[in-house]
Amino acid sequence: MTEHVVIVGGGTGGTVLANDLADRLEPELDAGDVRVTLVNDDPDHVYKPVWLYVPFGQREPDDGRRALDELVDDAVDIRIDRVSDIDTESQRLRFDGDGPSTEYDHLVLATGSTLEPDRIPGLTEGGHNYYSESGATDLRDELLAFTEGELVLSVIGTPHMCPAAPLEFVFMADDWLRERGLREDVDITYTYPIQRVHGNPHIAEWARPIMEERDIQVETFFNAESVDPEAETVTSMEGTELDYDLLVTIPPHGGIDLIEEAGLGDDGWVDVDKHTLEAEAAENVYALGDTADTGVPNAGSVAHYQAGVVGQRLASELRGRPATATYDGKTLCFIETGMDAASFVEFDYENPPSPAPPSEKLHWSKLAYNESYWLTARGLL
Amino acid sequence: MTDIEPDDTVDARGAACPGPLMDLIGKIRSAESGDVIRLLSDNDQSLTDVPEWAEEAGNELLAVEERDDHNAFYVEKA
Numbered sequence: 325m326t327e328h329v330v331i332v333g334g335g336t337g338g339t340v341l342a343n344d345l346a347d348r349l350e351p352e353l354d355a356g357d358v359r360v361t362l363v364n365d366d367p368d369h370v371y372k373p374v375w376l377y378v379p380f381g382q383r384e385p386d387d388g389r390r391a392l393d394e395l396v397d398d399a400v401d402i403r404i405d406r407v408s409d410i411d412t413e414s415q416r417l418r419f420d421g422d423g424p425s426t427e428y429d430h431l432v433l434a435t436g437s438t439l440e441p442d443r444i445p446g447l448t449e450g451g452h453n454y455y456s457e458s459g460a461t462d463l464r465d466e467l468l469a470f471t472e473g474e475l476v477l478s479v480i481g482t483p484h485m486c487p488a489a490p491l492e493f494v495f496m497a498d499d500w501l502r503e504r505g506l507r508e509d510v511d512i513t514y515t516y517p518i519q520r521v522h523g524n525p526h527i528a529e530w531a532r533p534i535m536e537e538r539d540i541q542v543e544t545f546f547n548a549e550s551v552d553p554e555a556e557t558v559t560s561m562e563g564t565e566l567d568y569d570l571l572v573t574i575p576p577h578g579g580i581d582l583i584e585e586a587g588l589g590d591d592g593w594v595d596v597d598k599h600t601l602e603a604e605a606a607e608n609v610y611a612l613g614d615t616a617d618t619g620v621p622n623a624g625s626v627a628h629y630q631a632g633v634v635g636q637r638l639a640s641e642l643r644g645r646p647a648t649a650t651y652d653g654k655t656l657c658f659i660e661t662g663m664d665a666a667s668f669v670e671f672d673y674e675n676p677p678s679p680a681p682p683s684e685k686l687h688w689s690k691l692a693y694n695e696s697y698w699l700t701a702r703g704l705l
Numbered sequence: 706m707t708d709i710e711p712d713d714t715v716d717a718r719g720a721a722c723p724g725p726l727m728d729l730i731g732k733i734r735s736a737e738s739g740d741v742i743r744l745l746s747d748n749d750q751s752l753t754d755v756p757e758w759a760e761e762a763g764n765e766l767l768a769v770e771e772r773d774d775h776n777a778f779y780v781e782k783a
Contacts, residue, residue, distance in 0.1 A: 482727050517730060518723045519757055525722070545761040547730055561734065562762045619721040 327358050327642055328427065330417060332407055333434035334364030334392050336371070336701065337613030337627030341432060343703030344635035346397030349642065353399045358642055361426070362396060363417070365406040369395050370457075371697055373624060376489055378460035379467050380500050380663070385457040395701050410586040412606035430638055433583065433594055433603075433611040434631075437485050437622060441575040444480060450553030451478075451573040454493065455485060466570055467497075472509035473569030478558060479516050480548045481576040482523055485614065487621045488669075490514070490574055491522065491531050492660040498538045499662035512539075513566060515546035527659075527669065530679040534661065548573070577622075579615055593617035598673070599650040601634055610634045618653070620673075625656040628700055658690035666690050707768045709779045711743035712736065718775050722750040726758055729780065733764065736782045741767065747775035755780070 329345060331338045342362040352358040374388030392402055403426075409418040410431075418425045439455055441447045452466055453459040475497060479490045494514050501507040514521065514535065520528035521535065521542055535542055547561040551571065559565045579592020587605055589595040594611035595604040598618040603609035611617075612634055613627030620626050629651065636649035653673030660666045666687035669677035680686060699705035715732045717725035725746035732742050744755065752769070755778045759766040763783045770777040 481731065482723070518726055518754065519761075523723045523727075545758060547734070547762075549734070561730070619719075619724055 326356055327352075327429045329358065329360045329430045329432070329638060329642075330426065330428040331360070331362045331432045331434060332410075332417070333436055333613075333615070334362055334366070334369050334396075334402075335434060335436045335613065335627065336624045337436075337615075337631050338362060338364070338432070338434035339369050339392065339395055339701045340628050340631035340703055341434065341612070341635055342396050342400045343701070344631055345638065346399040347703055348635055348639045350399070352642065359401065360399070361401040361403055362392070363403045363405055363407060364392060365404070367391055367393070367404050369701060371624075371694075371701070372455075372485065373694060373697075375454045375457065375460040376486075376492060376496075376660070378457075379454050379463040379493075380496060381464060381468070385460060388457075390698065390701070395698070397703070407582060410582050410588070412586055412588070412603075412609060415608065429608065430641070431609045432634060432638075433588070433609065433615050434613050434627070435580045435583070435592075435615050437483075437577040437614045438580065438592075439575045440578045441573075443576045444548055444551060446551030446553050447480070447548070447573060447575060450551035450556070450558070451571045451575070453573055453575055454489075455574060463572060470510070470570050471506055474511050474513065474567055475570045475572070476513045476515065476558065476566055476568040477572045478546065478548050478566075479514075479574045481574075482517065483614070483622050484574045484577045485622045486657075487523055487623070488527070488657050488659045490516075491527075493572065494540050495534070495538070495661045496663055498540060499664075503663065511541065513541040513543060513568075515543040515548070515560070515566070517545070517547045519544050524671075524677060526676045527679060530667075577614075583615070589617055598653070600637065600647070601630055601651055610637070618651070620653050621655050621657070623655055623657055624697075625654075629654045658686060658693065660687065660690065662687075707770050707777075707779065709741060709743075709767055711779060712740040714743040714745065716745045717751075718745050718747045720746070720748065722748050723754065724748070725751045726754040729755065729778070730758070733762075733780065733782050738782055741779055741781045744778040744780065745775055746778065751776065751778065 371388040377383035522528040612630040614622040637647035640647040661682040671677040
């Protein structure tokens with residue numbers, strides 16, 4: 325009997341896992357004892373960290389796109405389709421349109437985050453973002469035409485993809501505007517939902533003095549409730565109103581509805597054991613990356629490390645051995661502090677981050693990693 | 706024990722900081738004025754985070770109930 329592993333989602337987690345399994349299970353795949361299918365609703369794999377650089381004219385969205393069939397090992401079946409139903413009782417997935425349903429023996433959900441700007445009245449019309457390809461290119465056009473006024477960066481709700489990116493954006497915007505001689509004519513304000521500038525207290529403590537040095541205004545306890553695109557104001561649940569000329573937001577995020585419909589967790593995030601990444605509400609289901617509700621950042625490095633853990637566990641299970649690999653919360657992020665300097669953090673469930681002093685070397689390390697990311701996607705790095 | 710009947714409960718036990726407060730804010734966001742939300746948190750930081758935010762946002766922290774391994778916060782949306 326052939327054991328069927330189905331991975332839903334061809335982002336970092338799903339793609340790294342598909343290639344990991346192709347390598348790890350080569351004998352079983354060759355013998356036809358195991359089949360691995362990667363399902364994605366887009367023929368391309370998208371590397372989202374590229375979007376941070378698009379508004380500053382340094383990268384193009386296409387730099388973050390590659391065809392999945394070029395990245396994924398030929399031993400993996402790729403199915404370009406959209407799942408319409410996850411039935412964890414009969415272990416079956418159904419698809420949009422006329423596509424045949426498929427049974428699985430092991431399911432991995434790596435469906436990631438989606439943007440939900442419509443949850444905030446006026447945000448779609450009034451706000452810009454760099455959390456989508458079209459958002460990043462629209463923001464680039466706005467930024468290029470922006471020479472004076474109030475630039476507001478508002479983080480609306482967490483969790484969101486790449487918790488460092490809001491800090492990076494304001495640090496980069498500050499530097500970019502200074503280089504262009506425009507900084508004196510632009511006020512930058514950063515808003516965050518809780519009482520500090522970042523969810524992680526260690527990163528917040530590190531970032532706050534840098535913001536003060538760079539004259540970046542801060543509004544904490546600011547949870548945007550509505551945007552008035554006509555009056556160009558954003559109002560918080562706490563009653564603060566800010567004027568803006570250019571509003572950049574991190575829109576509310578959610579997972580896909582299918583997860584809640586399948587009873588696997590709320591808001592599209594799968595309730596998992598944060599060490600084994602097994603779903604709590606169903607057998608033979610794993611989740612990884614943003615989809616897994618572990619409390620660690622929604623970051624590519626997390627999805628990458630988790631994919632290795634799930635790959636090892638699945639290989640053990642398929643070979644009839646106890647699965648022993650566990651995820652320890654490992655997270656790794658470069659944090660841009662300007663256009664030519666960056667910091668770096670590494671942490672896990674037990675050890676908090678300690679941001680490295682910003683340097684040009686770390687900035688180039690980040691850019692070099694972004695180039696070599698394609699080796700990660702291929703399961704090589 | 707309090708006899709307050711919450712309209713909704715957010716169980717954020719096991720979530721690391723700032724998860725519990727953000728979960729509460731998310732629930733309050735979609736609640737009606739006058740609704741009482743109960744937050745369950747086993748993170749000690751919530752003992753300072755939640756009262757601070759409730760005051761800032763003008764919502765009333767009606768009670769904090771100490772239980773064996775977590776706390777229950779009752780917040781009424783203004």
